[in-house]
Amino acid sequence: MSDPLLQVEGLQVAYGTPAAPVPVVQGVSFTLGLEKLAVVGESGSGKTTVGRALLRLLPSQARVSAQRLRFDGIDLLGAGEREMAALRGSRLSMIMQDPKYSLNPVMNVGSQIGEAVQRVQRMGRGECRSAVEALLERVRIREPQRVAAQFAHQLSGGMGQRVMIAMMLAQRPQLLIADEPTSALDVSVRQEVLALLDELVAEQGLALLFISHDLNLVRHFCDRVLVMYAGRVVESLAAADLHRATHPYTLGLLNSLPSLRHRRAVLPVLQRDPAWSRP
Ligand SMILES: Nc1ncnc2c1ncn2[C@@H]1O[C@H](COP(=O)(O)OP(=O)(O)O)[C@@H](O)[C@H]1O
Numbered sequence: 410m411s412d413p414l415l416q417v418e419g420l421q422v423a424y425g426t427p428a429a430p431v432p433v434v435q436g437v438s439f440t441l442g443l444e445k446l447a448v449v450g451e452s453g454s455g456k457t458t459v460g461r462a463l464l465r466l467l468p469s470q471a472r473v474s475a476q477r478l479r480f481d482g483i484d485l486l487g488a489g490e491r492e493m494a495a496l497r498g499s500r501l502s503m504i505m506q507d508p509k510y511s512l513n514p515v516m517n518v519g520s521q522i523g524e525a526v527q528r529v530q531r532m533g534r535g536e537c538r539s540a541v542e543a544l545l546e547r548v549r550i551r552e553p554q555r556v557a558a559q560f561a562h563q564l565s566g567g568m569g570q571r572v573m574i575a576m577m578l579a580q581r582p583q584l585l586i587a588d589e590p591t592s593a594l595d596v597s598v599r600q601e602v603l604a605l606l607d608e609l610v611a612e613q614g615l616a617l618l619f620i621s622h623d624l625n626l627v628r629h630f631c632d633r634v635l636v637m638y639a640g641r642v643v644e645s646l647a648a649a650d651l652h653r654a655t656h657p658y659t660l661g662l663l664n665s666l667p668s669l670r671h672r673r674a675v676l677p678v679l680q681r682d683p684a685w686s687r688p
């Protein structure tokens with residue numbers, strides 16, 4: 410059997426000083442193939458840090474180590490900065506919660522998607538413009554010409570995520586890390602963006618690492634779920650097996666979901682146990 414696309418073994422990230430370290434990711438291990446893998450956990454559990462560590466996009470104060478951090482045979486910890494930059498623009502990609510921070514603020518949307526198009530295949534200006542408009546139409550943007558001329562700050566959240574997905578369609582990454590891509594969106598827009606992400610994954614056969622705090626959402630959207638608590642993976646399950654979860658934190662997350670069938674006056678507060686934070 411060939412190796413999975415992504416192998417993460419014993420990933421550790423700490424801030425603070427070596428004498429007084431503040432560990433935020435503490436020995437996270439998982440593999441990712443052509444599937445949708447969710448990383449869920451409450452705010453501060455280390456999800457974004459894991460995603461950014463894979464792209465080597467953590468601030469310089471972060472101390473990162475791992476027994477293994479391999480993407481398609483490439484050692485992500487040992488790779489040079491230039492190799493990483495090349496990977497980020499092509500085979501490895503990340504969508505952030507707020508697309509305003511992923512898009513270049515001083516370049517219009519059309520030019521940015523155009524750059525991604527040109528990186529994959531050189532073409533003339535007119536042809537590139539048509540390709541960009543076709544991509545915007547693919548993500549169901551109705552007035553592609555108008556939107557292509559806009560800048561990041563002029564886009565609504567949902568529109569921004571559509572633009573990011575159009576960019577991914579052009580760039581054709583093998584691994585996409587989506588960090589809470591729908592958390593800032595209205596429920597109706599959220600469903601549309603999820604459906605587009607789903608199409609992207611199916612069509613391009615890519616591996617998706619989907620970061621979310623919403624267990625209810627990921628259990629329907631993803632194949633597998635890693636539950637993080639205080640920098641550790643406390644449980645790892647097929648999404649279809651979530652009803653068999655055993656860790657009290659996972660059960661707490663499941664329990665705190667509002668349900669139409671079982672109405673509750675007040676959502677229960679998650680109970681925590683210091684023992685969960687020990688290895
Ligand atoms: N630059 C930083 N310096 C110090 N601590 C940080 C920094 N970035 C994140 N952290 C801490 O790391 C922990 C995990 O953060 P994060 O990965 O963003 O969590 P999540 O995405 O699950 O909400 C948090 O406690 C956060 O305060």
Ligand SMILES: [Mg+2]
Nearest residue numbers: 456457458588
């Ligand atoms: Mg986060």
